[in-house]
Amino acid sequence: MSVDAFNSAVAEVHRPSSPLAPKEGDILGRIGSLETRLARTASEIDAAQAVRFRVFVEEMGAQLSPEAMRRKRDFDSYDAFCDHLLVLDRSIEGDGEDQIVGTYRLLRQEVAMANGGFYSASEFAIDELLARHPxxxxxxxxxxxxxxxxxxxxxxxxxxxxxxxxALKHGMSAMFGCASFPGIHPESHALALSFLHHNVAAKDEWAVGALPHLARDMDLMPAEAVNPKRALMALPPLIKGYLRLGAMVGSTAVVDEAFNTTDVLIVLPIASISDRYLNYYGADAGRFAS
Known part of the structure; x- marks a missing residue:
């Protein structure tokens, strides 16, 4: 499948140690009543963990620790030193904690290295990738x-x-992270996983796979049997969004029994982001990064 054909197919289809005073300058983006910024207080992080619990446990069937299930919060040790990106709907009455409708957890390399490493390293050979890009x-x-x-x-x-x-504010060179398919049977996602393997696998200096004892094959169908349009329709929206930006995918997947998912590793060098999206986000986000 050519690059042009692939692009055409895609087109279709901190935790703060103490509360921080709210300030206008930390807003990272706005669309209508929605805005995005980092969590400012421990209570906002707690509310983000509650949103994560609703999605991961109540909706997707994840099985967390007894304490997490009792508290109805998805949390782990990484929450203490990551930054928490929030999307808030300002049309909802109440405080910021009541307005959180989406969240992302962000971890910069220097912070990760000072706190034991990256979360994804428990599933994928992240250290090998980092070593090739000092x-x-x-x-x-x-x-x-x-x-x-x-x-x-x-x-x-x-x-x-x-x-x-x-990423602009902190001078990042590349982003990566796990993205998930529902369920613990990769074979049920054979079409989508095979499409990723044949068309967007990270290669050469960006090549990365799952830890050997966890690795599951993604090459489940021959390239000629993969219908790109059907495969794209079968991809989770998050993964499809990464591909539009120009992301690559690791060579093997991991089954996460606790979260009831099949995980793939997304790798996105900043230099690889599609010019169309670089211009789209850069024109607006640049002023938020200062």
Missing amino acids: DKRFMELGRSCVLPDYRTKRTVELLWQGNWAY
Whole structure:
């Protein structure tokens, strides 16, 4: 499949140690009543964890620790040092905690290295990828979720405007993170996984796979048997959004029993972001990054 044909197919279809005073200058993007910014207080992070619980546990069937299930919060040790990107609907009455409709967890390389490494390294060979790029600064995107009523194009665009403004502000060179298919049977996603394997696999200096003892094949169908339009329709919206930006995918997948998902690794060098999206996000997000 040629690059032009692939692009055509795609086209179709911190935790703060103490509360921070709200300030206008930390807004990373706006679309209508929605705005995106980093969490300012521990209570906003708690509210984001509640949103994650609703999506990952109540909707997707994840099985978390007994304490997490009791508290109805998705949390782990990474929450203490990651930055938490929020999407808020300002038309909802109440405080910021009541207005959170989506969230992303952001982890910069220097912060990760000071706190034991990246979350994704528990599934994928991240250290090998980092070692090949000692001159680059990586950031990890994780725990992405949006409440059902807000799973629209503009919410996804706003999340990406926030990610892009954050990356610009901190001088990031590349982004990566896990993206998930529902369920723990990769074979049920044979078409989509095979499409990713044959068309957007990360190669050469960007090549990365799952840890050997966790690796599951993605090459489940021959290239000639993969219908690109059908495969794109079978991709989760988040993965489809990454591909539009110019992302690549790791060579093998991982089954996450606890979260009831099949995970793939997304790799997105800033230099690879499609000019169309670079101009689209950069024109607006640049002013938010200052």
